[in-house]
Amino acid sequence: KLEKEEDYMYLKRLELQGFKSFADRTILEFKPGITAVIGPNGSGKSNISDAIRWVLGEQSIKSLRGAKSEDIIFAGTENRKSLGFAEVSIVFDNEDSSLPIEYTEVTVTRKLYRTGETGYFINKVPCRLKDILELFMDTGIGRDGYSIIGQGKIDEILSNKSEDRRHIFEEAAGIVKYRVRREES
Numbered sequence: 001k002l003e004k005e006e007d008y009m010y011l012k013r014l015e016l017q018g019f020k021s022f023a024d025r026t027i028l029e030f031k032p033g034i035t036a037v038i039g040p041n042g043s044g045k046s047n048i049s050d051a052i053r054w055v056l057g058e059q060s061i062k063s064l065r066g067a068k069s070e071d072i073i074f075a076g077t078e079n080r081k082s083l084g085f086a087e088v089s090i091v092f093d094n095e096d097s098s099l100p101i102e103y104t105e106v107t108v109t110r111k112l113y114r115t116g117e118t119g120y121f122i123n124k125v126p127c128r129l130k131d132i133l134e135l136f137m138d139t140g141i142g143r144d145g146y147s148i149i150g151q152g153k154i155d156e157i158l159s160n161k162s163e164d165r166r167h168i169f170e171e172a173a174g175i176v177k178y179r180v181r182r183e184e185s
């Protein structure tokens with residue numbers, strides 16, 4: 001799937017609002033090529049990759065460096081009140097139909113209110129978490145994909161636990177959907 005450079009899936013944009021340290025609506029535009037994010041310690045660099053995993057359906061709050069779901073919502077600072085919800089949208093170019101959906105641009109959105117109310121959307125249409133996981137299955141991008149290499153991920157790849165390694169190889173081989181369907185049936 002990733003043989004030619006032009007086959008790489010293009011992440012165009014990330015929009016954050018109320019997510020961790022990003023209280024104000026913040027839009028990150030990614031141009032083709034490599035993007036590096038730099039900044040002082042604690043300025044929110046890792047929060048960006050947390051946001052990408054969260055919007056793609058991450059359920060493990062621990063892996064997002066929190067203790068409970070609402071820890072991802074802006075908690076306030078000395079001179080700014082906390083917020084009632086967090087929303088993240090991620091936009092992929094889909095001109096080449098890398099994603100199995102008939103849109104040339106795909107926006108996935110996840111929203112969480114402090115009350116616990118939550119929602120997922122594909123191109124603004126409400127959907128289930130399952131739809132999002134299926135959309136990115138076998139692309140290497142999703143929650144369980146290998147395109148986000150966070151702390152501990154390398155350990156997982158090198159781990160002695162064959163089950164952990166197998167998940168990564170299955171994703172790369174593009175056969176996760178068959179395993180999931182078998183488990184479902």
Ligand code: ATP
Nearest residue numbers: 020021041042043044045046047071072073074075
């Ligand atoms: P380093 O270079 O040290 O790895 P970083 O730039 O990756 O730092 P992050 O870990 O992304 O920084 O950001 C940490 C900051 O995010 C901390 O200042 C923390 O207070 C803030 N933060 C995390 N969760 C929330 C929240 N819910 N509300 C407000 N701020 C938050």
